[in-house]
Amino acid sequence: xxxxxxxxxxxxxxxxxxxxxxxxxxxxxxxxxxxxxxxxxxxxxxxxxxxxxxxxxxxxxxxxxxxxxxxxxxxxxxxxxxxxxxx
Numbered sequence: 001x002x003x004x005x006x007x008x009x010x011x012x013x014x015x016x017x018x019x020x021x022x023x024x025x026x027x028x029x030x031x032x033x034x035x036x037x038x039x040x041x042x043x044x045x046x047x048x049x050x051x052x053x054x055x056x057x058x059x060x061x062x063x064x065x066x067x068x069x070x071x072x073x074x075x076x077x078x079x080x081x082x083x084x085x086x087x
Contacts, residue, residue, distance in 0.1 A: 006031045009044050017051055019059040030066055034073060041076045 009031045014022045034043050050072045054061055062068040 004035060004042065004044055006035060009035075009047065012044060012047060017047070018057060020065060034070065038073045038076070041073055043073060046073050046076050 006028065010022075010024075010027055013020050013027060013031070031043075038046075047069060050069060051058055058068070059065060
């Protein structure tokens with residue numbers, strides 16, 4: 001898995017995640033911890049998947065976004081992802 005940039009993820013949370021309560025002093029160590037804990041997962045891709053799973057409005061259904069993202073990432077390696085079969 002290529003090393004992902006904490007800054008790229010922070011920018012995505014700040015600029016692209018609708019209504020995300022971005023707090024630099026909290027989110028920088030949070031993202032660094034996610035990258036350390038989930039080295040076998042593309043954290044940025046999973047955050048994007050989380051966003052779109054909730055139809056671009058994750059905060060409408062999730063009250064504790066940071067906890068919900070962490071749980072999503074924890075489940076990511078266990079999901080079976082098969083490549084699309086040719087028709």
